Each structure stands twice: as structure tokens, then as C-alpha cells.
Amino acid sequence: MTTDEGLRLDAVEISLGTRRLLTLDRLVPPGQTLSVMGPSGSGKSTLFALIAGFLDPAFTATGRALLNGRDLTGLPPERRRVGLLFQDALLYPHMSVGGNLLFGLSARVTGRSRRRAAAEAMLERVGLPGHLDRDPATLSGGQAARVALARTLLADPEALLLDEPFSRLDTDLRQTVRQLVFDLVAERQIPALLVTHDRADAGAAGGPIVDLGAGAAS
Structure with a gap:
């Protein structure tokens, strides 16, 4: 270092x-x-x-x-x-889980299929495979917290x-x-x-x- x-x-x-x-x-x-x-x-x-x-x-x-x-x-x-995580997940209610993740995803990842694959991979990493199309309103508190973490990390913070x-x-x-x-x-x-x-x-x-x-x- x-x-x-x-x-x-x-x-x-x-x-x-x-x-x-x-x-x-x-x-x-x-x-x-x-x-x-x-x-x-x-x-x-x-x-x-x-x-x-x-x-x-x-x-x-x-x-x-x-x-x-x-x-x-x-x-x-x-x-x-700098990525931020707060007490509340602060997910956008008018977007699906996938929409939230794609909104946060770094612009350096280009192409629709590559961006979707990146979002799916991050969901799997935080223990929520298959949740891309879920409505945030249907998530538990722990699930919402993990989606918020996934969205933050997809922005590629330092x-x-x-x-x-x-x-x-x-x-x-x-x-x-x-x-x-x-x-x-x-x-x-x-x-x-x-x-x-x-x-x-x-x-x-x-x-x-x-x-x-x-x-x-x-």
C-alpha cells in the first residue's frame, strides 16, 4: 500500500x-x-x-x-x-429492484445485456438471486438493506x-x-x-x- x-x-x-x-x-x-x-x-x-x-x-x-x-x-x-448507506434503504419506489440497481450502476459498464448481468451478479453476491424484477415494496427490511448495499457498490465507489x-x-x-x-x-x-x-x-x-x-x- x-x-x-x-x-x-x-x-x-x-x-x-x-x-x-x-x-x-x-x-x-x-x-x-x-x-x-x-x-x-x-x-x-x-x-x-x-x-x-x-x-x-x-x-x-x-x-x-x-x-x-x-x-x-x-x-x-x-x-x-464515495458510496453512502443510511438507516433507511431509500430505494426508489417507482422502480423495480433491477431499476434501482441499474440507476446506480457505473456508466463505465455499457450495453444493456452487460449492465443487466452486472446487476444480477451483484444481487447474487448479496444473497438475493432472482430478485431483479421485484417491487421494493415487497421486500423485507433485511432484503431492502441488501439491495441498497448492492446499488451503492454497483456505482463502483472508492x-x-x-x-x-x-x-x-x-x-x-x-x-x-x-x-x-x-x-x-x-x-x-x-x-x-x-x-x-x-x-x-x-x-x-x-x-x-x-x-x-x-x-x-x-
């Missing part, structure tokens, strides 16, 4: 007015997940927004976020190549940002889906940042943990 690979938070500091919310200087290597914990208002979601490119102008940020050597500062969200993506799943589904997410992060060798209130989720990620509330890292 070169020093350019991964997600680097280079002396990032975020403030709201005169109150400093967080200071973070970290490298998240390819295949690793950095978990950021802390109470509401500690700056977790603000850090997520800074990296993704939609930081509220009420906040002030200094430092840089670099992804594989590219400075993300000033780039529009669509050019950052990093993943995870904002409490397991919090609305029951215990068994939570363990299954989060293991799938972390396995795919390692398999695809992309850095990931997990924002969570749940220490079990952070522990399952297997990477370092930054606790903003405690001012400690492990």
Missing part, C-alpha cells in the same frame, strides 16, 4: 460557531472500517457530511479529506466517488460512508447484514467510515474506533 491509498482525514477540524466539535487526523487503509462513535451533537454526522460533500454552511471545517490521493475539498458530491445502516434491523438481520457489509469492504479493498451509537456494530467492523464523547481512540 502506498501513502496515497485509502481515506485520509488530514488535520480535520469541524466547529459550530465558537464550539469545536471534533478534531481528527486518521488514515483509513483500503479494506478497513474506521468506526466513529459519540453522543448526539458530538460531530459524527457532520464528519460524514464533510466527506460526502454536503456539509451544512452553518459549520466551519478546516483540514482536508483525501481519497486515494485526491483532495475531495471543493468537489461536488457526484465527483467524490470509499463507503455508513450512517447507522444497521440500526433499524432486528438482531439476527443486523448481524447478517453488517457482516456482509464488512466482508464486502474487505473483499473490494475500499476504506469505510462507520458512524454509529452501537459499540457492537463498531466492534463487528474490526477496525479502529474513535469515541468522540470520550475523547479516546482504540
Whole structure:
């Protein structure tokens, strides 16, 4: 691994007015997940927004976020190549599962048959073969979460940002889906940042943990 690979938070500091919310200087290597914990208002979601490119102008940020050597500062969200997963699957209800996946699929994959094959292969990878024509309204919570993950990965992101993506799943589904997410992060060798209130989720990620509330890292 070169020093350019991964997600680097280079002396990032975020403030709201005169109150400093967080200071973070970290490298998240390819295949690793950095978990950021802390109470509401500690700056977790603000850090997520800074990296993704939609930081509220009420906040002030200094430092840089670099992804594989590219400075993300000033780039529009669509050019950052950062995949996002949220608490809700946020599938488009007017599209089939396949329509959702093809919408997210990278434009670098061309040709109708090749694009469909890529969507089908990703569905199989997340354990949902044969679901291409399903209506999202008929999916369980765990199935919808896996479709959202598939759609995100089909965009070929260079990093993943995870904002409490397991919090609305029951215990068994939570363990299954989060293991799938972390396995795919390692398999695809992309850095990931997990924002969570749940220490079990952070522990399952297997990477370092930054606790903003405690001012400690492990």
C-alpha cells in the first residue's frame, strides 16, 4: 500500500460557531472500517457530511479529506466517488429492484445485456438471486438493506460512508447484514467510515474506533 491509498482525514477540524466539535487526523487503509462513535451533537454526522460533500454552511471545517490521493475539498458530491448507506434503504419506489440497481450502476459498464448481468451478479453476491424484477415494496427490511448495499457498490465507489445502516434491523438481520457489509469492504479493498451509537456494530467492523464523547481512540 502506498501513502496515497485509502481515506485520509488530514488535520480535520469541524466547529459550530465558537464550539469545536471534533478534531481528527486518521488514515483509513483500503479494506478497513474506521468506526466513529459519540453522543448526539458530538460531530459524527457532520464528519460524514464533510466527506460526502454536503456539509451544512452553518459549520466551519478546516483540514482536508483525501481519497486515494485526491483532495475531495471543493468537489461536488457526484465527483467524490464515495458510496453512502443510511438507516433507511431509500430505494426508489417507482422502480423495480433491477431499476434501482441499474440507476446506480457505473456508466463505465455499457450495453444493456452487460449492465443487466452486472446487476444480477451483484444481487447474487448479496444473497438475493432472482430478485431483479421485484417491487421494493415487497421486500423485507433485511432484503431492502441488501439491495441498497448492492446499488451503492454497483456505482463502483472508492470509499463507503455508513450512517447507522444497521440500526433499524432486528438482531439476527443486523448481524447478517453488517457482516456482509464488512466482508464486502474487505473483499473490494475500499476504506469505510462507520458512524454509529452501537459499540457492537463498531466492534463487528474490526477496525479502529474513535469515541468522540470520550475523547479516546482504540
